[in-house]
Amino acid sequence: AQRVTQPEKLLSVFKGAPVELKCNYSYSGSPELFWYVQYSRQRLQLLLRHISRESIKGFTADLNKGETSFHLKKPFAQEEDSAMYYCALQGWGAQKLVFGQGTRLTINP
């Protein structure tokens, strides 16, 4: 079965502090992993995908197959990072995305 777990529903940090949003997955194979973000009153949008190995808005995520994790990190949080973050998995050869329940990140000034 495919499953994505985001253990924190809410996460609050101060501006300038490091941020880590946790994501663990269950999948018997090599998945594609994504982070999607939803800012207030905006639609869900892709933040980054593991296959690109890119940094977007200062965020990075490393796929750890041993720990089946894909945690999202940013060294210095900014107020505009406040949003809902969803980790998502796409199985090999599949089209559908399997989402975690999401983490609401709040950056305090």
Place this chain on the structure above:
Amino acid sequence: DTGVSQDPRHKITKRGQNVTFRCDPISEHNRLYWYRQTLGQGPEFLTYFQNEAQLEKSRLLSDRFSAERPKGSFSTLEIQRTEQGDSAMYLCASSPTGGPSYEQYFGPGTRLTVT
């Protein structure tokens, strides 16, 4: 093209009524997806089309749900005999044909409330 659009944005209906939602994908995207999102949860996959062919359906899509994409452009999602448990945000997304890790572009959603 301003992205994926959905209509209506909000729908309030009484239990037992039928409702239909429309999704217009980004024009050059061949793939179209429907997801459902309930309060406090992430989106859950319902079904997906490549052009006009419906290639995958979730077990969440009961017999009361039907989706179509007749000309490979816009899609409709119909719920018959609505139940209170159908209250949710219904999201549509589209993506270009190609590798599986292409970005899915989401619409604003249709919020359904069944009273």
